[in-house]
Amino acid sequence: MAMLTRDDLMSLEEYAKQRKEFRARVLEHKKPRKVNLSDHATLYFEDKLTMQYQIQEMLRVERIFELEGIKDELDAYNPLIPDGTNLKATFMIEYEDEEERKKALSRLIGVEDKVWVQVEGQDKVYAIADEDMEREDETKTSSVHFMRFEFTPPMIDAAKNGAAINMGVDHENLTTSITVSDDTRKALVSDFQ
Numbered sequence: 001m002a003m004l005t006r007d008d009l010m011s012l013e014e015y016a017k018q019r020k021e022f023r024a025r026v027l028e029h030k031k032p033r034k035v036n037l038s039d040h041a042t043l044y045f046e047d048k049l050t051m052q053y054q055i056q057e058m059l060r061v062e063r064i065f066e067l068e069g070i071k072d073e074l075d076a077y078n079p080l081i082p083d084g085t086n087l088k089a090t091f092m093i094e095y096e097d098e099e100e101r102k103k104a105l106s107r108l109i110g111v112e113d114k115v116w117v118q119v120e121g122q123d124k125v126y127a128i129a130d131e132d133m134e135r136e137d138e139t140k141t142s143s144v145h146f147m148r149f150e151f152t153p154p155m156i157d158a159a160k161n162g163a164a165i166n167m168g169v170d171h172e173n174l175t176t177s178i179t180v181s182d183d184t185r186k187a188l189v190s191d192f193q
Contacts, residue, residue: 003078004052012065015056026053032183037169038176040104043115043147044090047191051077079131080146082191085156091115091127091145105140107173112145114171120164122155156192159185 010018026049033045044050055073064070082088093108095101112129127147151159159165165185168177180188 002048003081004048004055004074006067006070006074008052009055009059009070012060012063015060019056019060022053022056026050032181032187035167035178035180035184037115037167037178038174040094041111041169041174041176042092042094043167044092045188045191046080046082046088046090048081051081084191084193085151087117087149087151087188087191089127089147089149091129091147093141093143101143102140105143108171109138109141111141111169111171111174112147114174115145115147115169116167117149118166118168119151119155119159120166122152122158122163125149125151125155151192159189160192 015022029049030044033047033050035043035045037043055077058064058073058077059070062069064073080088080090091112093101093104093111095104112127115127115129116124118124127145127149129145129147130142131146131148165180165188166177167180169175
């Protein structure tokens, strides 16, 4: 999948005109790309369109229109676009109550290395997490992690040929496993190009 360039982005003025329709399209696109692994753990699978939206929103909020600032946003978000052999996701640990969230994050140190995706009949693929920076310390993990799942050609072929896709977490304090819906499977398979 090709990376975003300046030519893929709208000017601030053009984005202001198209934002409502573009946002609605992206939110609909994101629905099958959201996978709830548990009540408090969710994977949001990213692609070129979700990252285009993220960049457009950052440019809008920060009022960035100069080429250097636009390049910085492209450099920050392009690494989250799958390249054809992988899936990329934002992993969120979500608790509304702050105290409950603090306790959970202290119990879930290392969880980012225990999240997996599995094409049926193939080995589990564990996340390569937080390649840009460390997001945990000795007392807690972060509530947000950026993940890459690398697949072999046989895994990709099996997924393209309709094999089910399972996901889960193998952490001592969070163990879960699900099979994604067919809509989600199709959305993720589209990332293998």
